[in-house]
Amino acid sequence: MTDFLASVYPWTKSLHVMSVLAWMAGLFYLPRLYVYHAERATTGGELDQVFQVMEHKLLRLIMNPSMIATWVFGLALVFTPGIVNWGSVWPWTKAAAVLGMTWFHHWLGYRRKEFMRGENTRTGRSYRIMNEVPTLLMVVIVLSVIVKF
Ligand code: HEM
Numbered sequence: 001m002t003d004f005l006a007s008v009y010p011w012t013k014s015l016h017v018m019s020v021l022a023w024m025a026g027l028f029y030l031p032r033l034y035v036y037h038a039e040r041a042t043t044g045g046e047l048d049q050v051f052q053v054m055e056h057k058l059l060r061l062i063m064n065p066s067m068i069a070t071w072v073f074g075l076a077l078v079f080t081p082g083i084v085n086w087g088s089v090w091p092w093t094k095a096a097a098v099l100g101m102t103w104f105h106h107w108l109g110y111r112r113k114e115f116m117r118g119e120n121t122r123t124g125r126s127y128r129i130m131n132e133v134p135t136l137l138m139v140v141i142v143l144s145v146i147v148k149f
Pocket residue numbers: 013016017020024070071073074075077078083084098101137138141142145146
């Protein structure tokens with residue numbers, strides 16, 4: 001199995017980066033939709049319905065599959081021989097940031113359900129602030145995998 005993972009390493013890494021791009025696009029865009037949803041739409045109105053469809057499709061069709069693919073290919077890289085040295089710092093900072101990213105994904109999912117029930121209590125400003133979370137985590141992840149401190 002480890003021989004097989006070693007032979008497909010460039011493919012696994014390519015698929016990992018492609019999934020990461022799709023997942024991150026959603027993680028950056030969905031909180032922006034929530035900002036305008038919270039600020040511009042009235043519960044039950046036409047705009048509310050349009051935002052709900054956009055948010056639902058983004059989460060279900062793009063973000064959930066790409067998060068799963070990122071995890072599958074990322075874990076395949078972890079089990080590829082010679083890639084991760086757990087004695088270094090970078091695998092731990094990356095793991096912590098990736099868990100944070102996964103938490104943020106689920107946090108967005110719960111917020112979508114609140115919008116769906118007409119129970120959102122958060123302001124556009126609070127969604128603007130939360131929008132910075134994936135940016136900060138992305139900085140930690142990229143420095144971890146590229147600088148490899
Ligand atoms: C979800 C769980 C994840 C796991 C288990 C994981 C694991 C890994 C591993 C083991 C590598 C190989 C490093 C190497 O080849 O030297 C890697 C590469 C990479 N990861 Fe992840 N990763 C995950 C999520 C993410 C996320 C969320 C991002 C971006 C925000 C990301 C960005 C990258 C990039 C850009 C590379 C390529 C670095 C290079 O050029 O070597 N990963 N990942």
